[in-house]
Amino acid sequence: MTGAEAETAPETDGGEQPKPHTIRLELADEPGQLLDALRPIAENGGNLLSIFHERGNLTPRGRIPVEVDLECLPERFEAIVDALRSEEVNIIQAGAEHYGETLTVILVGHLVDSDLSDTLRRIEQCSSASLTNVSLSAPEGRDDVSSASLRLATHTGRTEDALAVIREVAAEKDLHVVEPLTEAGQ
Amino acid sequence: MSGKRLAVVGAGAVGGSVVELAREYGHTVTAFADSASAAVDADGIDVDSVLARKGSEGRVGSADPEAALDADYDVLVEATPTTLGDAEPGFSHVRGALERDRHVVLANKGPVAERYADLMALERESAGEVRFEATVGGAIPVxxxxxxxxxxxxxxxxxxxxxxxxxxxxxxxxxxxxxxxxxxxxxxxxxxxxxxxxxxxxxxxxxxxxxxxxxxxxxxxxxxxxxxxxxxxxxxxxxxxxxxxxxxxxxxxxxxxxxxxxxxxxxxxxxxxxxxxxxxxxxxxxxxxxxxxxxxxxxxxxxxxxxxxxxxxxxxxx
Incomplete structure (x- = not known):
């Protein structure tokens, strides 16, 4: 790391956990706009989780809406938003309020035969949670049980709702859910 | 508190160890029963020979198992295998002891997991007390x-x-x-x-x-x-x-x-x-x-x- 980078890179203390955030932007439909908007996020310690580039849609000002999900330490979020603004990127909404909590579950069962993509789509649709990562492990091949780890970003205070949807979809498809243990008071 | 006279019902790993260790804690075992037999002695059973007999013959003594429940004791240690539903025969063992105003210490989870209210009602009517530390987390003082x-x-x-x-x-x-x-x-x-x-x-x-x-x-x-x-x-x-x-x-x-x-x-x-x-x-x-x-x-x-x-x-x- 060079001296200049060391100055701009925020400090880490190892104590805080990265949290998911969602930023809604609007971009002019010109080449390079998206890349220009994403660079300040990475440069300020944000980890891009997903980008939803709604090319078919236009905002009232005739621009293209983009939804960016990212993960960063809570104290870095403001720096990211400031950097975007200084690049004159138009931010419609930014905040941890949108997707404030992370939920990880493991699904176990005949995931492929029970149509995993349908399972994931329904979890995302019904729970108003955003899937940020899916890992599948099917060591025995297609016929045997496999496991999938799902990471979801959920709205603050809505994790229990998302879990209820996951339980319901899993029960219908005869899948087992390994839920996280949430320790009250921590 | 002074040493207690213990009647130990159940001769599995836990019951056997209670009998073996009781003396170290200052207590006397006056009765010890497995499912088929009992050893009873108001002055204290001969722990070594009873445990040896359990090991060689598979029974702790020649008396009827019921004899242990009728013996002289201060504390009944109920260490028979856990049963679900009516929690018998453990529950009746506990009832018998409480009706005699004796204390009960349970290692058997059945009566406290399946009939807690019944058990507490019996305890209220008795001068004896019921304790069950061993039923949750083994050695851990939960x-x-x-x-x-x-x-x-x-x-x-x-x-x-x-x-x-x-x-x-x-x-x-x-x-x-x-x-x-x-x-x-x-x-x-x-x-x-x-x-x-x-x-x-x-x-x-x-x-x-x-x-x-x-x-x-x-x-x-x-x-x-x-x-x-x-x-x-x-x-x-x-x-x-x-x-x-x-x-x-x-x-x-x-x-x-x-x-x-x-x-x-x-x-x-x-x-x-x-x-x-x-x-x-x-x-x-x-x-x-x-x-x-x-x-x-x-x-x-x-x-x-x-x-x-x-x-x-x-x-x-x-």
Whole structure:
């Protein structure tokens, strides 16, 4: 790391956990706009989780809406938003309020035969949670049980709702859910 | 408190260890029964010869097992195998002792998990007291800790309460082996029984949670096994543990008591969490109103370990 980078890179203390955030932007439909908007996020310690580039849609000002999900330490979020603004990127909404909590579950069962993509789509649709990562492990091949780890970003205070949807979809498809243990008071 | 005269009913690993260790704690065993026989002596049974006879002939004495219940004693130690539903014959043993105004110390989970209200009603009518530290977490002083904190100050309790299930999950995670393979290994080592259902299906952990929930509810509500939401570890494949590990997590069979629910299920916990104990170790985590979070861990099973909890209870009696 060079001296200049060391100055701009925020400090880490190892104590805080990265949290998911969602930023809604609007971009002019010109080449390079998206890349220009994403660079300040990475440069300020944000980890891009997903980008939803709604090319078919236009905002009232005739621009293209983009939804960016990212993960960063809570104290870095403001720096990211400031950097975007200084690049004159138009931010419609930014905040941890949108997707404030992370939920990880493991699904176990005949995931492929029970149509995993349908399972994931329904979890995302019904729970108003955003899937940020899916890992599948099917060591025995297609016929045997496999496991999938799902990471979801959920709205603050809505994790229990998302879990209820996951339980319901899993029960219908005869899948087992390994839920996280949430320790009250921590 | 001076030495007590103990009648020990049940001659398995726990009952046998209580008999063996009682003298060390200053107590006298006046009666000892297994399912087929009893040894009774008001001056104290000859512990060494009785245990030797149990080892060689499979019975503790030549008297009828009922004779132990009628013997002279201060404390009945009920260490017969846990039974569900009506919790018999353990419940009747306890009733008999309380009706004689004797104290009862339970290692048998049945009466406290399945008939807690009946048991408390009998205790209220008796000059005797009922204690059951050994029924939750083996050697770990869970119930006496809750008693000292006072149940009303404990807002939640959770933990790993079955050593067999924990051994299997932690071996699967450490070695990347499948469930059936590790179960067979656990059976070879004597960690799992030939019929492992009680442990791997979560029933044993659920009984302990139900007992804890009954203590925490202080009579406001009675819990039985039927009130617990129970899922075992049979459906946890090695692939799930691998995925969990990629994320710094692992899977443990966790029992939870909140004010309204009792639940046992495999759960994701961080690998470095206090609850992620390995091997046959158990742990109980208490959330308290004034004392913050307490974690107590140790051996959740075993003859001398569980007997030490029984004898601690005997020591707490007046």
């Amino acid at each position: 119930l006496s800790t809750v008693e000292d904190l006072r149940p009303g100050h404990v807002t939640a309790a959770r933990g790993v309460l079955n050593g067999t299930a924990n051994f299997i999950l932690s071996r699967m995670a450490a070695e990347g082996l499948g469930y059936e393979h590790v179960l067979a290994e656990a059976q070879d080592l004597g960690v799992a029984e030939a019929d492992p259902a009680f442990d791997v299906e979560g029933t044993d952990a659920a009984l302990k949670c139900v007992i804890l929930a009954n203590v925490l509810a202080e009579g406001a509500r009675e819990y039985t096994l039927a009130d617990a939401d129970v899922e075992g570890i049979q459906n946890v494949p090695g692939s799930a543990l691998e995925l969990a590990a990629e994320d710094g997590q692992t899977i443990r069979l966790i029992g939870e008591c909140t004010p309204d629910t009792v639940r046992v299920s495999p759960r994701l916990v961080p690998q470095n969490a206090a609850l992620a104990v390995t091997g046959t170790r158990n742990i109980v985590q208490l959330e308290t109103e004034h004392a913050g979070q307490l974690n107590i861990s140790g051996r959740g099973a075993g003859g001398p370990e569980t007997a030490s909890a029984v004898l601690a209870d005997v020591g707490r009696l007046d």
